[in-house]
Amino acid sequence: MSWFWVLDYLVLALVLACAVLTVAVRNLNGAVMALSALGTVLTVLFVILGAPDVAHSEAVVGAIALPVLYLVAIGKSRTDVARDANLGEERSREQT
C-alpha cells in the first residue's frame, strides 16, 4: 500500500502552521521569513499533488522573489529596521 497520504497530511499541517505564523509573528522581518517558509513548504505540497511546473514557479516566486520584495518595501519605508533587529510593531507604535 502507498504511504503518500501521510506525507500529504504532514505537509498540509506544515503549510497551515506557516500561514498562522505569518499572521501571528509581531516582528515584520520575522513575518517575511515565515512567508518564505510558507513558499518552501508549498513547493513540496505542489510536488506531492503532482504539479512540478507549478512547483518550479512557486520555488522561485513564493520562496525568494516575494519575500525579497517585501523586505525591500519594509527597508525603504523605515530606515531603522535593520539597525535594531528587535524592532517590533509595538515599539514603533510607541515611537509614533
Added chain:
Amino acid sequence: MTLIFTLVAIAEMAIAAPLLIRLAIGPTISDRIVAVNTLSTQAMLSVLFFAAAADRAIYLDVALWLASFSYLGTIVWARYLERELL
C-alpha cells in the same frame, strides 16, 4: 524500496517541523534566516526522495531549483542585513 524512500521523505518533513518553533520564537532575524535555510534543505531532500518513491524523474528538477535558489535567497538576506541591498 519504495516504502523506504517514502518513509525517508516523511521523516525528513517530520524532522523539519520543529524548526517552526525556532521560526516563531527566534530572538533576532538571523535565527529565523537559519531556520528557513535548514527548512529549505530538508524540503529539498524530501522532494528528492519523493521523486524516487513516485518514480517520476521530472520531480528532481524541483529539488535542484530549491537547492540553488534557497542559498541565493540566504545570501540576498545577508546583504540586506548589512544594508547593502537598498
Added chain:
Amino acid sequence: MIALAVIGLGFSLSGVVGILRMPDVYCRIQCSSKTITMGALPLLLALVVGEGFVSGYTSRALLVMFLLLIVNPVSSHALARAAYKTGVPMWHGAVLDQARPGEPADEGRP
C-alpha cells in the same frame, strides 16, 4: 542503503535539535552549516545506492551534493558575517572574540 539513510536521518535530527537548543546565533549557524550538510550527504548517497549508479536520479543527486558542498558554507559565512556586523550579541559564556580589535588573541596576527 538503510544504514546510510539511518545515519543521515540521525544527523539531521541532531542538527534540528541543535538549532532548537543552542544558546546563540553563531552556534545555531554552526549547527545549520555542518550538521545539516553531514546529514544530507549520507541521504544522497543512500539515494545513489538505492537507485543504481546509472540512472537519472544519480546524476541529479551528485549535482545536488556538489551544490550543497559548495554553496552551503558560502551562505553560512555570509549570514554569520551579516549577524556579526549588525551587532547580534554573543552568549554570555562566550570566551573569545577574535574579530574584535584589541582582543589578546589578535596580537600575533598581521
